[in-house]
Every structure is written in C-alpha cells, then in structure tokens.
Amino acid sequence: MSAIKAYYFIYFTLFLVVCCVNGFMWNGDTFKRKVSLEMNPGLTPPSAAPPNVSVLHARALGNNDTLHFLFCSGGAPALLVIHTHSAESAVEVNWPKFLSSDPADSVKVEPESSVQYRGALVFTRLWEYDELNSTGQSVLSPYELKDFEWDDVNKTVDYTHHTAQLCGRHASFSSSASLCLHFSAYESSGREEAWPSLLHNANSSQLRILLKDVMPRTNQSHFALELQTVSEAGLQTRVNVHKSIDDEYTPSIFQVSEWVWSHDNSSSSSSSVVGFSQWKPVVYQKSLPAIEDAAPCSHSEPVDLPQAPPSRIIPAYFTQNLLTHGLNVTFNVSSEPAANSTQFLSWTMLAGIGIPPSDFFSSLVIAIMAVGLGTPLVLLVVGGVYICARKRKRDTLGQYESIN
Ligand SMILES: *[C@@H]1O[C@H](CO)[C@@H](O)[C@H](O)[C@H]1NC(C)=O
Ligand SMILES: *[C@@H]1O[C@H](CO)[C@@H](O)[C@H](O)[C@H]1NC(C)=O
Ligand SMILES: *[C@@H]1O[C@H](CO)[C@@H](O)[C@H](O)[C@H]1NC(C)=O
Numbered sequence: 001m002s003a004i005k006a007y008y009f010i011y012f013t014l015f016l017v018v019c020c021v022n023g024f025m026w027n028g029d030t031f032k033r034k035v036s037l038e039m040n041p042g043l044t045p046p047s048a049a050p051p052n053v054s055v056l057h058a059r060a061l062g063n064n065d066t067l068h069f070l071f072c073s074g075g076a077p078a079l080l081v082i083h084t085h086s087a088e089s090a091v092e093v094n095w096p097k098f099l100s101s102d103p104a105d106s107v108k109v110e111p112e113s114s115v116q117y118r119g120a121l122v123f124t125r126l127w128e129y130d131e132l133n134s135t136g137q138s139v140l141s142p143y144e145l146k147d148f149e150w151d152d153v154n155k156t157v158d159y160t161h162h163t164a165q166l167c168g169r170h171a172s173f174s175s176s177a178s179l180c181l182h183f184s185a186y187e188s189s190g191r192e193e194a195w196p197s198l199l200h201n202a203n204s205s206q207l208r209i210l211l212k213d214v215m216p217r218t219n220q221s222h223f224a225l226e227l228q229t230v231s232e233a234g235l236q237t238r239v240n241v242h243k244s245i246d247d248e249y250t251p252s253i254f255q256v257s258e259w260v261w262s263h264d265n266s267s268s269s270s271s272s273v274v275g276f277s278q279w280k281p282v283v284y285q286k287s288l289p290a291i292e293d294a295a296p297c298s299h300s301e302p303v304d305l306p307q308a309p310p311s312r313i314i315p316a317y318f319t320q321n322l323l324t325h326g327l328n329v330t331f332n333v334s335s336e337p338a339a340n341s342t343q344f345l346s347w348t349m350l351a352g353i354g355i356p357p358s359d360f361f362s363s364l365v366i367a368i369m370a371v372g373l374g375t376p377l378v379l380l381v382v383g384g385v386y387i388c389a390r391k392r393k394r395d396t397l398g399q400y401e402s403i404n
C-alpha cells in the first residue's frame with residue numbers, strides 16, 4: 001500500500017517539476033506581431049513591373065513598432081530588414097525611378113526619423129569547386145545570381161500563411177534545374193516542421209534556399225553560396241558559433257551559427273545585438289530528409305567588401321555611407337560520379353532584429369534531466385521520512401518498555 005503511495009508521490013512531484021521548468025524557461029516567448037503581405041507596394045494596376053523585378057513587403061506590426069521585410073528580385077535576390085519605432089511607418093516606392101537605370105533613392109520608409117535599424121542580406125553567387133584528390137581544389141567560374149532569370153513572385157504569394165517563393169535559373173542550367181528562395185514571415189514564436197526546424201520568433205523571418213537538379217560540372221564538385229550584407233556605418237559584425245547539447249529538433253546537429261550586428265564587438269555581450277542572421281551548419285539532400293540525408297556545411301569568416309552587392313533595391317534604399325560584408329557557406333556534399341543522381345540541396349536561415357532566438361533544452365531533455373536528478377532526491381526524502389517514522393515508532397515502543 002505505502003509503496004504505491006510513494007510511487008504516486010514521486011511521479012506527481014516529477015510531473016510538477018517538468019511543468020514548472022517548461023513554463024518558465026521554454027514557452028516564455030509570447031511576443032506577437034500582426035503580419036500582412038503586400039506585393040509591389042504603391043504600384044497600381046495599369047502600371048506594372050516587369051516579371052523579373054518585384055518587391056514583396058511583409059509588414060509586421062507590434063504594439064508600438066513596425067518591422068518591415070522587403071523580399072526583392074531585380075538583380076541578386078535580397079531581403080531587407082527595417083525596424084521602426086512607429087506603428088504607422090510605411091514603405092514608399094517611386095516606381096518609375098525604381099525601374100529606371102538609376103534607381104538611387106527611390107525606396108523610402110517614412111517617417112525616416114522612426115527608423116531604428118536597417119540591414120540587408122543579398123545572395124550573390126553560387127560557387128562550384130572541383131575537389132581534386134590530395135592536391136586541393138580548383139574554383140570553377142561562379143554562377144552570378146544577378147544574371148539569373150527570376151520568375152514572377154506574385155503567383156506564389158500565400159497571404160494567409162505569409163510565405164512566397166522566388167525561383168530562378170542561370171542561362172547554362174538545364175531546363176529542370178533551379179535555385180529557389182522560400183520566404184516566411186511569422187506572427188509569433190514557433191518552429192517549421194521541416195528540418196532544421198529552427199526556432200523563430202515574431203522578430204524574424206526565414207529563408208529556405210533550395211538547389212534542384214543543378215548538374216555538377218566535374219565528377220567531384222561541391223557547392224558554396226556567397227552571402228553579402230549591407231549595414232550602416234557604426235555597427236560591428238561577427239559570426240558566433242554556439243554549441244548545444246540538444247538535438248531533438250535538428251537531429252545530430254549540436255551547433256548554431258549567428259552572424260550578428262551590434263554596437264560593440266565583445267562576443268560575450270549579446271544585449272547590444274541589433275540585427276542577426278542565424279543558421280545551423282546542416283544541408284539536406286532530400287526534400288523529406290532522413291538523418292543520413294544531412295550533410296555538414298561550414299562558413300568562412302566575414303570579410304569587408306569594397307562594393308555594394310548587385311541588387312536593385314540596395315542603391316534604391318541605402319543612400320548613406322554603408323558597409324558591405326560577405327561570407328561563403330560551403331555545402332560539404334560531394335557529387336557522386338554516378339550519372340543522373342538527383343541533385344537536391346536545402347539550406348535554411350533566419351534573419352531578424354534584436355537577440356537571435358535560442359533553443360533552450362527541449363521538454364524531452366528536461367523530462368530526462370528531471371527523472372535523472374529528481375528520482376534519487378525524492379527517494380532520499382521518502383526514505384528519510386520512512387526511517388524517521390520507523391525510528392519514532394520504535395522509540396515509542398521503547399518508552400513503553402522502560403515504563404514496564
Ligand atoms: C507606446 O509608446 C507610448 C509613447 O511612446 C507609451 O506611452 C506607451 O506606453 C507605449 N505602449 C506600449 C504598449 O509599449
Ligand atoms: C528583366 O528582363 C528584361 C527583359 O524582359 C531585361 O531587359 C532586364 O535586364 C531584366 N532585369 C533584370 C534586373 O534582370
Ligand atoms: C587522383 O587523380 C588522378 C587523376 O586526376 C588519378 O589518376 C589518381 O588515381 C587519383 N588518386 C587517387 C588516390 O584517387
């Protein structure tokens with residue numbers, strides 16, 4: 001009887017511990033924004049943009065602030081992140097000028113004085129390397145994303161789920177080959193089901209880059225994607241790599257990389273971080289991957305670049321002294337010499353403002369820790385109480401004896 005009671009007691013206590021820890025540490029982020037998408041803001045029907053130039057505006061309204069994401073084609077694809085401390089800030093595009101050969105200063109976020117942070121991420125090149133045995137590697141001529149033929153984004157916009165897709169092809173690609181960018185904006189914290197299931201929040205949006213059927217030009221090629229960023233002078237940038245012991249959401253991956261912008265460059269203080277890109281060092285080779293379809297990827301250190309990236313929106317929006325940085329993300333997937341192996345690569349990143357979302361231990365790990373640490377403790381307490389009770393009983397008996 002008492003043993004059963006003790007078990008109930010132990011499990012009830014553990015249940016409470018798990019719930020408490022979860023409630024405090026894991027589901028703490030309840031911050032929400034109201035998200036709405038708008039295609040080519042300010043362009044009214046009789047006039048139209050050519051299909052290879054588009055601006056998708058995701059407006060994410062907070063209590064007192066607005067976060068604007070501009071996902072743009074027209075040259076190399078770009079994602080602009082603009083944070084304003086006004087609930088009424090608006091994107092204004094001077095379309096005749098934006099579509100002209102000199103788009104300078106044709107995109108504004110008004111009122112200008114409400115802008116707190118602005119940054120841009122541009123996907124500039126797809127590199128291919130020939131992995132020579134033992135003698136190193138040779139770099140093949142890169143595919144310039146500014147020269148791709150980009151599809152019309154308008155057809156792919158999902159105004160309910162806040163997603164859109166931009167697909168393009170290089171002139172030398174086969175007809176089935178493509179490079180696509182899937183954009184998602186979020187109203188609240190959560191995870192996509194598809195691996196790597198990055199934790200997002202209402203201050204971030206996600207880009208998934210898919211490379212389909214791109215035939216390698218050598219028998220042992222691997223690919224790399226070149227990313228460039230534009231930020232305002234005065235911000236410091238660095239890539240931090242964090243380790244984690246938890247891989248429940250991204251099996252077998254124990255790291256996360258964060259490319260951050262901050263007002264100072266001490267890597268220990270995260271409180272001064274104003275903008276970020278974040279990814280896990282993994283690339284998947286199937287659209288519905290198993291663990292064996294995951295391959296590692298690595299990034300180079302960010303370098304200063306002398307020129308702004310070749311994307312129409314960059315000179316159109318950034319007019320003051322801006323800084324350009326770049327890095328390569330290399331996918332460690334060697335193509336098999338076997339012909340006709342379907343080529344598929346999927347890599348995912350987040351871009352947003354403030355401190356990047358970070359995984360705390362998942363509920364599974366917390367439960368395991370609670371059982372591991374809690375059970376001996378509870379047994380100790382229960383055992384102690386039991387022994388005390390026995391001792392008191394015997395003492396009482398002893399007293400009776402002494403009286404007799
Ligand atoms: C919004 O800003 C106003 C003034 O700037 C402030 O009084 C108010 O408390 C803020 N509201 C919220 C929800 O932050
Ligand atoms: C868009 O396509 C037109 C032809 O339809 C071409 O002249 C123009 O250069 C393209 N623009 C970009 C940014 O690729
Ligand atoms: C290295 O490549 C050469 C040809 O490029 C080939 O003859 C040689 O067998 C290769 N060596 C190894 C160890 O694969």
Ligand SMILES: *[C@@H]1O[C@H](CO)[C@@H](O)[C@H](O)[C@H]1NC(C)=O
Binds near residue numbers: 039040048154155
């Ligand atoms: C987008 O597509 C819809 C129909 O799907 C059309 O009515 C609308 O005019 C298009 N907008 C632009 C900016 O092309």
Ligand SMILES: *[C@@H]1O[C@H](CO)[C@@H](O)[C@H](O)[C@H]1NC(C)=O
Binds near residue numbers: 062202354
């Ligand atoms: C998102 O940004 C807003 C405004 O800077 C901030 O108040 C809020 O705490 C942030 N939320 C998260 C989850 O970082």
Ligand SMILES: *[C@@H]1O[C@H](CO)[C@@H](O)[C@H](O)[C@H]1NC(C)=O
Binds near residue numbers: 217219337
């Ligand atoms: C690739 O490998 C095949 C056979 O394995 C060989 O015939 C072909 O010449 C190789 N191509 C190159 C570019 O090395």
Ligand SMILES: *[C@@H]1O[C@H](CO)[C@@H](O)[C@H](O)[C@H]1NC(C)=O
Binds near residue numbers: 265266
């Ligand atoms: C920040 O980095 C720059 C160059 O990267 C360096 O000159 C400067 O001293 C650093 N500042 C601090 C506070 O570490």
Ligand SMILES: *[C@@H]1O[C@H](CO)[C@@H](O)[C@H](O)[C@H]1NC(C)=O
Binds near residue numbers: 227300303325326
């Ligand atoms: C990316 O890699 C290529 C080839 O290795 C190199 O030429 C280029 O400078 C790199 N880009 C950046 C931004 O580091």
Ligand SMILES: *[C@@H]1O[C@H](CO)[C@@H](O)[C@H](O)[C@H]1NC(C)=O
Binds near residue numbers: 298332
């Ligand atoms: C790619 O992965 C293999 C083993 O998985 C490793 O030996 C190699 O060093 C990696 N290459 C790069 C460039 O990371």
Ligand SMILES: *[C@@H]1O[C@H](CO)[C@@H](O)[C@H](O)[C@H]1NC(C)=O
Binds near residue numbers: 339340
């Ligand atoms: C391999 O690819 C070629 C064209 O690249 C195609 O003609 C052939 O049918 C393919 N073979 C298989 C088995 O898929």
